[in-house]
Amino acid sequence: xxxxxxxxxxxxxPAAGAAALLHGAVLxxxxxxxxxxxxxxxxxxxxxxxxxxxxxxxxxxxxxxxPAEAQSEDPxxxxxxxxxPPTPTPSPPAPAPTPTAKPQPKPxxxxxxTPAKPAPREDSDSFLDRIAGSTPKPxxxxxxxxxxxxxxxxxxxxxxxxxxxADASAVVGERLRKAWTIDCSxxxxxxxTVKVRFRLNRDGTLSGAPAVTNLGSGAAAxxxxxxxxxxxxxAAPFPELPKESYNLWKxxxxxxxxxxxxx
Amino acid sequence: xxxxxxxxxxxxxxxxxxxLFAAAPGVAxxxxxVNVNEGVQEPLxxxxxxxxxxxxxxxxxxxxxxxxRSGLFRPIDPAAFIERNLNVATLPQFEQWKQIGAQAxxxxxxxxxxxxxxxxxVRLYDTPGGREIFLSQGGGIQFTATPDSxxxxxxxxxxxxxxxxxxxxxxxxxxxxxxxxxxxxAKRVKRLAIMDxxxxxxxxxxxGSYIVMTPRFSSTSQEITYxxxxxxxxxxxxxxxxxxxxxxxxxxxxxxxxPRFSPDGGRVxxxxxxxxxxxxxxxxLRSRAQFRLTSxxxxxxxxxxxxxxxxxxxxxxxxxxxxxxxxxxxGGAARRISYGSGRYTTPVWSPRxxxxxxxxxxxxxxxxxxxxxxxxGERILSTSGLEExxxxxxxxxxxxxFRESSGGAKLWMVDxxxxxxxxxxxxxxxxxxxWSPLLx
Numbered sequence: 001x002x003x004x005x006x007x008x009x010x011x012x013x014p015a016a017g018a019a020a021l022l023h024g025a026v027l028x029x030x031x032x033x034x035x036x037x038x039x040x041x042x043x044x045x046x047x048x049x050x051x052x053x054x055x056x057x058x059x060x061x062x063x064x065x066x067p068a069e070a071q072s073e074d075p076x077x078x079x080x081x082x083x084x085p086p087t088p089t090p091s092p093p094a095p096a097p098t099p100t101a102k103p104q105p106k107p108x109x110x111x112x113x114t115p116a117k118p119a120p121r122e123d124s125d126s127f128l129d130r131i132a133g134s135t136p137k138p139x140x141x142x143x144x145x146x147x148x149x150x151x152x153x154x155x156x157x158x159x160x161x162x163x164x165x166a167d168a169s170a171v172v173g174e175r176l177r178k179a180w181t182i183d184c185s186x187x188x189x190x191x192x193t194v195k196v197r198f199r200l201n202r203d204g205t206l207s208g209a210p211a212v213t214n215l216g217s218g219a220a221a222x223x224x225x226x227x228x229x230x231x232x233x234x235a236a237p238f239p240e241l242p243k244e245s246y247n248l249w250k251x252x253x254x255x256x257x258x259x260x261x262x263x
Numbered sequence: 264x265x266x267x268x269x270x271x272x273x274x275x276x277x278x279x280x281x282x283l284f285a286a287a288p289g290v291a292x293x294x295x296x297v298n299v300n301e302g303v304q305e306p307l308x309x310x311x312x313x314x315x316x317x318x319x320x321x322x323x324x325x326x327x328x329x330x331x332r333s334g335l336f337r338p339i340d341p342a343a344f345i346e347r348n349l350n351v352a353t354l355p356q357f358e359q360w361k362q363i364g365a366q367a368x369x370x371x372x373x374x375x376x377x378x379x380x381x382x383x384x385v386r387l388y389d390t391p392g393g394r395e396i397f398l399s400q401g402g403g404i405q406f407t408a409t410p411d412s413x414x415x416x417x418x419x420x421x422x423x424x425x426x427x428x429x430x431x432x433x434x435x436x437x438x439x440x441x442x443x444x445x446x447x448x449a450k451r452v453k454r455l456a457i458m459d460x461x462x463x464x465x466x467x468x469x470x471g472s473y474i475v476m477t478p479r480f481s482s483t484s485q486e487i488t489y490x491x492x493x494x495x496x497x498x499x500x501x502x503x504x505x506x507x508x509x510x511x512x513x514x515x516x517x518x519x520x521x522p523r524f525s526p527d528g529g530r531v532x533x534x535x536x537x538x539x540x541x542x543x544x545x546x547x548l549r550s551r552a553q554f555r556l557t558s559x560x561x562x563x564x565x566x567x568x569x570x571x572x573x574x575x576x577x578x579x580x581x582x583x584x585x586x587x588x589x590x591x592x593x594g595g596a597a598r599r600i601s602y603g604s605g606r607y608t609t610p611v612w613s614p615r616x617x618x619x620x621x622x623x624x625x626x627x628x629x630x631x632x633x634x635x636x637x638x639x640g641e642r643i644l645s646t647s648g649l650e651e652x653x654x655x656x657x658x659x660x661x662x663x664x665f666r667e668s669s670g671g672a673k674l675w676m677v678d679x680x681x682x683x684x685x686x687x688x689x690x691x692x693x694x695x696x697x698w699s700p701l702l703x
Contacts, residue, residue, distance in 0.1 A: 045384055045399065045401050045402060045403035045404055045405045046398075046399030046400060046401045046403070046404050046405065047404075047405040047406075047407065048404060048405065048406045048407070048419070049406075049407045049408070050406060050407065050408035050412055050415055050416065050419065165295060168295060169295055169297050172295075172297055173297040173298070173299060176297065176299045177299055177300075177301045177302060177303075178303060179303075180299055180301075180302035180303060181302065181303050181304075181305060181307050181308075181366060182302035182303070182304060183304060183306075183307075183335055183429070184304060185660075185678070185679065185680045186335075186429050186430055186431060187430075187431070188429075188430035188431070189429075189430060209392060209394060210392070218430075219426055219427070219430045219431070219432075220430030220431070221430070222427070222430065223426075223427060223428055223429055223430030224430060226389060226396055226427070226428065227307075227428075229389060229392055229394075230366050230367075230389050230391050230392060231299070231302075232392075233389065233391035233392035233393070234361075234366065234391040248295075249295055251295065252295045252296070252297060253295070253296045253297070254296075254297045254298075254299055255296065255297070255298045255299065256299045256302075257298055257299065257300050260298070260300035260301070261299070261300055261301050261302045
């Protein structure tokens with residue numbers, strides 16, 4: 001989403017306008033969804049009433065059963081074709097609680113939001129740098145530069161900060177691996193990749209809540225997302241990250257790759 | 264649209280953004296992306312402090328035991344807890360829970376309302392993140408029941424916590440029907456019995472005046488089918504546990520055994536043995552019409568439906584020794600799926616459809632194992648001198664079976680990884696377990 005250098009001045013203006021529009025939208029999105037460190041409030045509850053179907057007097061209910069009327073004395077061979085074709089009725093075990101909807105106000109900060117993709121500028125702490133950059137593609141004309149550490153993908157525009165980035169990625173990556181509690185026998189967990197965005201303060205503590213940016217639907221995706229968020233919160237803080245290069249490492253995206261972890 | 268017009272429409276804020284963007288040319292920027300390709304495979308450390316209020320402590324203990332038994336959680340010893348006396352209306356001191364290694368925290372409160380009903384409120388927290396994990400759209404969840412159903416509430420809470428943190432449905436609010444064995448080996452009394460999945464509330468369903476075998480649950484209702492054996496012969500019964508009502512499928516020529524419901528509960532498959540040959544039959548419960556599905560001179564038995572009702576797995580010695588075969592639920596050609604050395608019996612299709620559990624006899628030992636419905640991926644989960652008869656928990660993740668030793672028959676459990684293997688929480692002697700679907 002950067003300006004194409006080949007464009008002439010005259011047709012740059014529409015592009016600039018469009019860029020402004022887009023950046024403005026991103027700014028708005030950022031303002032709306034970037035989780036501020038608000039105190040959490042307790043939300044409402046949903047109420048479930050158990051249907052009491054008390055088992056009959058079990059001990060007494062059963063006298064020795066007597067063979068009842070016989071429908072068929074001799075199972076003569078019937079042709080299998082007489083059976084009506086079975087109607088496929090997938091019957092996964094139904095989740096029992098039938099919540100009687102009693103929704104109440106939700107806690108303010110508990111829903112993982114989908115934040116806009118910030119691409120911070122090196123020289124600014126302002127939230128505006130979230131909207132001023134663009135989402136870079138890894139790779140592209142960076143041959144000859146030192147490679148980031150294993151498992152870390154650092155993308156830089158320019159400057160000589162690659163080593164610092166690689167170090168920061170290595171530190172954070174290692175801690176995330178140790179903090180991520182998984183169970184590969186859970187199908188949802190082993191097949192899901194969860195992308196978690198988080199921002200760090202200068203002292204290496206988390207700034208706000210981590211947010212999952214690719215939340216899928218269903219219980220398995222939600223559980224995998226929660227485990228990944230727990231991992232980020234457990235791994236933090238990262239006080240060893242060098243303060244002088246704070247602007248390089250303050251924004252992270254961690255990809256928790258279930259298929260890799262469960263190879 | 265011209266650029267100036269566009270700018271007017273965008274207004275000051277967006278113009279400012281553009282200005283800032285333009286005013287900071289050429290600076291380096293960075294975005295860090297880390298791939299986390301490894302994790303720590305261990306049970307999730309969870310804290311379940313005593314719920315506040317009436318029976319709160321007992322409820323917490325039932326939940327803790329359930330989660331522990333699943334093998335997917337490691338409940339933290341309450342002695343380590345720093346914060347005490349939590350309640351659902353205030354936020355926990357997250358730092359104190361993070362400090363003792365809890366990754367999740369269950370907070371609950373039990374109250375008796377004006378109508379004398381027990382009301383249990385529950386909230387779940389991500390303690391490192393200091394945030395609530397929603398149990399419902401509203402955040403927390405509340406269960407209401409009569410006070411004597413407090414254990415069921417505890418199982419419901421266990422189920423929802425399990426589901427939120429594993430992504431798979433729970434299986435705790437369920438029951439087990441089994442054959443309770445008592446008396447000396449020579450005069451063994453076998454009675455049908457029922458208990459909660461955690462061994463609580465055991466009671467007898469039959470009086471022991473006749474032998475009962477192979478109880479099997481319907482996957483949709485609290486109904487079982489089982490085989491009764493008297494001197495006069497064998498018969499198959501349907502038994503509604505909630506009402507106590509039971510009825511026979513009818514009188515058969517020959518020995519009838521190994522009944523099992525279709526997934527929709529509308530049919531029962533079983534075997535009939537005559538003159539040394541046994542074949543698989545299906546009866547439609549509404550019309551009571553029966554259909555013969557196999558007709559070869561071999562012993563065909565232990566039919567079990569796939570969860571969609573379209574196929575049946577059974578075992579047959581048509582190839583020389585018992586192996587597993589799959590055929591259409593309307594009969595026809597059968598495809599052999601087991602090819603290992605040994606004898607494969609008592610196949611049971613998982614309610615999830617992904618595995619078939621079986622008993623395997625090989626080298627003088629018995630094992631419980633699972634394989635994919637196409638026969639691939641065979642995995643032995645448990646082995647001993649004598650064990651058999653697996654039954655699936657409704658979430659398709661845990662199996663119960665029975666193991667015979669010098670001390671008699673005992674109920675055992677193992678999960679599909681084989682890592683979590685333990686005696687079922689029933690102190691007595693029992694065999695032939697059958698796992699119920701989730702209670703409503």
